[in-house]
Amino acid sequence: MQDDDLDRLLATAAQRPPTPSEALMERVLAEALALQPAPPSYRNVGAVPQPGLLGRLMAVFGGAPALAGLGTAAVFGLALGYYSPTTMDYLTGATADTAEFFPEADFLTTEG
Secondary structure: OOOOHHHHHHHHHHOOOOOOHHHHHHHHHHHHHHOOOOOOOOOOOOOOOOOOOHHHHHHHHHOHHHHHHHHHHHHHHHHHHHHOOHHHHHHHHOOHHHHHOOOOHHHOOOOO
16 A cells, blocks of 8 residues: 555545444433433522512612711711710820810921
């Protein structure tokens, strides 16, 4: 057998691809269907419960973390509004008159 003979043989084989028989295809298909898992069975769970008032309120504000932050800010704001400077002096043990952040503001207007 020469190289030309082999080239002609391969060219002829490439022109006619092999086709499986019908019996082979039926056996392969039957075996594949037998190996398929069974579909899951679904049970009826009934109606989904609706969220209560607190759940709807949390959904409006963006969930539990956002509601916790909003509650913290509200409590802190009420505490700052309720405590007057004299009450804060009583709690901290200092007077509000002694805290001077800028004793002289002249350094803001001078150069160099």
